[in-house]
Amino acid sequence: xxxxxxxxxxxxxxxxxxxxxxxxxxxxxxxxxxxxxxxxxxxxxxxxxxxxxxxxxxxxxxxxxxxxxxxxxxxxxxxxxxxxxxxxxxxxxxxxxxxxxxxxxxxxxxxxxxxxxxxxxxxxxxxxxxx
Amino acid sequence: xxxxxxxxxxxxxxxxxxxxxxxxxxxxxxxxxxxxxxxxxxxxxxxxxxxxxxxxxxxxxxxxxxxxxxxxxxxxxxxxxxxxxxxxxxxxxxxxxxxxxxxxxxxxxxxxxxxxxxxxxxxxxxxxxxxxxxxxxxxxxxxxxxxxxxxxxxxxxxxxxxxxxxxxxxxxxxxxxxxxxxxxxxxxxxxxxxxxxxxxxxxxxxxxxxxxxxxxxxxxxxxxxxxxxxxxxxxxxxxxxxxxxxxxxxxxxxxxxxxxxxxxxxxxxxxxxxxxxxxxxxxxxxxx
Numbered sequence: 001x002x003x004x005x006x007x008x009x010x011x012x013x014x015x016x017x018x019x020x021x022x023x024x025x026x027x028x029x030x031x032x033x034x035x036x037x038x039x040x041x042x043x044x045x046x047x048x049x050x051x052x053x054x055x056x057x058x059x060x061x062x063x064x065x066x067x068x069x070x071x072x073x074x075x076x077x078x079x080x081x082x083x084x085x086x087x088x089x090x091x092x093x094x095x096x097x098x099x100x101x102x103x104x105x106x107x108x109x110x111x112x113x114x115x116x117x118x119x120x121x122x123x124x125x126x127x128x129x130x131x
Numbered sequence: 132x133x134x135x136x137x138x139x140x141x142x143x144x145x146x147x148x149x150x151x152x153x154x155x156x157x158x159x160x161x162x163x164x165x166x167x168x169x170x171x172x173x174x175x176x177x178x179x180x181x182x183x184x185x186x187x188x189x190x191x192x193x194x195x196x197x198x199x200x201x202x203x204x205x206x207x208x209x210x211x212x213x214x215x216x217x218x219x220x221x222x223x224x225x226x227x228x229x230x231x232x233x234x235x236x237x238x239x240x241x242x243x244x245x246x247x248x249x250x251x252x253x254x255x256x257x258x259x260x261x262x263x264x265x266x267x268x269x270x271x272x273x274x275x276x277x278x279x280x281x282x283x284x285x286x287x288x289x290x291x292x293x294x295x296x297x298x299x300x301x302x303x304x305x306x307x308x309x310x311x312x313x314x315x316x317x318x319x320x321x322x323x324x325x326x327x328x329x330x331x332x333x334x335x336x337x338x339x340x341x342x343x344x345x346x347x348x349x350x351x352x353x354x355x356x357x358x359x360x361x362x363x364x365x366x367x368x369x370x371x372x373x374x375x376x377x378x379x380x381x382x383x384x385x386x387x388x389x390x391x392x393x394x395x396x397x398x399x400x401x402x403x404x405x406x407x408x409x410x411x412x413x414x415x416x417x418x419x
Binding site for chain 1: 159161193227228232233234235257259275396397398399400401404405407408411412415416417418
């Protein structure tokens, strides 16, 4: 298994806005109510339990590249929202909106995604996909 | 077993306009058409067989915020009647959900070790696509999460008697089980009442994902009530004098019937994948 690099700083990309979100899995680690829009290059997509993980390289304004890690819920849970094993492939240019982790870590929970083919997928980080 | 298989194939299929079946593998329909006076069909007598998915408000199936009837959200009406022991037990649980949630690396939920959830937590953890089979002796529930199953005996056998750390059956002492010992009685042609005792002790299982406790002295009472051919109400009350001062209702879910050919995705707990998650995300996001 490859060891993902740990990045010790955070670049805020896109816009930060306040939207109400319901508390859900592991909420204590996240800055609930904030969103960050990430535009970057997919490095890896793990379609696994208990959470799917997306590794994304994002270029900051100063040209520095930051590796973000974003989680989705389990495959079974995000399947109805359209997420599949091949939704992200390395090299894809995608836009992913996340709810960021606290303390400026480049981590978050996927709220929505615009895939390389322009397809938009909804919430991947809560029970919202379940009827 | 052959009887159970036959029951699955003869149960009438329910379809909806939203269903898709790429390659013949039917995907669950998450927006089934509403049941109305025009399309409502009577429920079959004494049958729960089928493929069922909870229906209703946002997130009702997952119960991430605690049991469906009383989520752990800090509201006064959802405060639980803890005994002193039960309250201490609750405080010792470090859950990742609910008002007292901790960060992923700080939790002590036995789920994260892939321990069996057992009864009654299996009713309160991602209760999604649920398959029910039955024959003249028993009802079998197949839970989606971690491919777990349980048997409810409907052949008139005796419910075991709870004793300290075990159950007693006809004069014999028997072991505790994660899913306990379940016996069901048809109280009318459309309602099966089930009692479960003999579950695992409080250091092995939780009630829900917010760390509410449950003990091996619990008696779980479930009612499966068929409203019509497409709809069933599944309710649960727990009576656990070791942890709670009075019985209380934990859930009352409306289940919708789905085509029994629906493919059920795996949703498993893998220690290896859990370890990877902690390594790649859970520890870092917790500042570890």
